[in-house]
Amino acid sequence: MTSPPPRIPTFPPPRWAELDAVTAALAARAEQHDRDASLPHEGIEQVYRASLLTATVGARFGGPGGGLADTVRILRALGAGDPAVALIAAMTLFAHAGQARTLHWPAGVYADLLAEFGRGPTLVNALRVEPELGTPVRGGLPATTARRRADHWEVTGHKIFSTGAAALRWMLVWARTDEQPTRVGTFLVRADTPGITVRPTWDHLGLRASRSDDVHFDAVRIPLDHTASLAAPGADAGRDAPAGAWNCLGLTALYLGVARAAQEWLIGFLHERVPTALGAPLATLPRFQSAVGEIDVALSGAERLVAALAAGVDAGETGAAEQSTGAKVLGTRAAIGAVEQAVALIGNNALSNTNPLQRHLRDVLCSRIHTPQDDTVLLATGQAALRRRAAVPPLSKGQ
Structure with a gap:
């Protein structure tokens, strides 16, 4: 039955x-x-x-x-x-x-x-990064291997930077098969399956509570149908383009939130701090007013850009998904710059372990690590711009 x-x-x-x-x-x-x-x-x-x-x-x-x-x-x-x-x-x-x-x-x-x-x-995460491979967007095949048995797969490998690893219910494990020819794809693994070990290796400068620990898979048995997008290596390149936009814009919004928290703390401090020699809050000084204004302009512009492109992606607007990578560069730089400026305004006290600004600074710096990273985005964008110019016929003399 x-x-x-x-x-x-x-x-x-x-x-x-x-x-x-x-x-x-x-x-x-x-x-x-x-x-x-x-x-x-x-x-x-x-x-x-x-x-x-x-x-x-x-x-x-x-x-x-x-x-x-x-x-x-x-x-x-x-x-x-x-x-x-x-x-x-x-x-x-x-x-x-x-x-x-x-x-x-x-x-x-x-x-x-x-x-x-x-x-x-019920938490879910895609586990893709490996010690030898690094981030897969730079190219290469995973060492994690799914071996085909009569009625199941056996997954063996080692994943790093697995956010929330110990709290996950499902792990979407990027792996290669042992078939000839090899296929690459995602294996849907319940986190309570025997053979999975989460090792508490996460000792990071920022986002410490994310517990992005290592996960080891030792002949983890999963049903044959617990797979997604199995295909020849490289066959899925460029597929589901909106997924990249979700990653870029969603995570950029996260770090803009960190920067806003830093700004709110700074504003509160400037209102409360009354130096003896001044006899008035620091918030009354033009220097600090201008600095807060600069932070606000940068963050507001980045937030508007991210929100507009997100709406464009939802609406299927042409070019919105592609422009999300540039928005990530601009947004994360605005977020990092805002927190760095807040720290510079406060000075030595901002780096005290009791001051929230040092935590915000450590956390916002993590924005640089997420893919696609700035060098990849700028290289691809620059190459595209140069190709556009090369496709334009040169002006004749006298024009």
């Missing part, structure tokens, strides 16, 4: 009215989680209870079908509260958005995930 299919719940839309309260609650605990390098389980639970973690579940699956514009709004708010919570949440939001676009999960496996997601936060 076969067991009945799982009951798929209905997921309500985000409780937008609670967004500010969630940000404040995350911020209240962020310092302690950063200091302890501990996973912020209660923060993730709070994001789930506000229906923010399920915002991108597709409408066909009983979800609100939130797009990139909604996700940018959520991640900017969570980033201002605790960027570790925001980064962990982003991975799950991106996974559901990807399924809504491309239906790459087998239907039964995704139904199981949604059934569990209806009972509590």
Whole structure:
């Protein structure tokens, strides 16, 4: 007798009215989680209870079908509260958005995930980076291997920088098969499957509470149908272009949230600090007023750009997805510059372990690490611009 299919719940839309309260609650605990390098389980639970973690579940699956514009709004708010919570949440939001676009999960496996997601936060992340390979966007094949057996796969390998590893319920493991010819794709692995070991190796300057630890797979057995997008190496290049835009704009919004938190702390300090020689708050001095204005202009412009492109991606606007890489460069530079300027204004005290600015600085610097990195973006953009000019016929003499 076969067991009945799982009951798929209905997921309500985000409780937008609670967004500010969630940000404040995350911020209240962020310092302690950063200091302890501990996973912020209660923060993730709070994001789930506000229906923010399920915002991108597709409408066909009983979800609100939130797009990139909604996700940018959520991640900017969570980033201002605790960027570790925001980064962990982003991975799950991106996974559901990807399924809504491309239906790459087998239907039964995704139904199981949604059934569990209806009972509590069920975290998902794609594990791709490896010690020898580094980030796969630079090229190369994974060393992690899925060996075909009669009725299952056995996955063996080592992944690093696995955000939220110990809290994940599903791991989307990028691996190669042992077939001839080899295929490459994603293997959908439940985190409680025997043979998986999470090693607490994460000892990072920033985003310490994200617990982006190492994960080892030792002949982990998964059913044959727990795969997505298996294809010849390179066959999926350029497929699902919006996925890159989600990564670029969503994560840039997260770090703009970090910069806004730094700005808010700076403004509060400038109002409260009254030097004896001045007899008035630092906020009354033109020097500080101009500096705060410069920070605000930079962040506001970057936020507008990210939000507009996110809306453009949702609407299928031509060129919006491609322009997201440049927005990442501009947005992350604005975020880093804003926090660095705040630190410079405060001086030595800003780098004290008791000052939130040093945490914001450490966290915002992590924005440079996410793919695509600045050098890749600028090289590709420059080459495209040069190709456009080369395609224009030269002006004849006298024109």
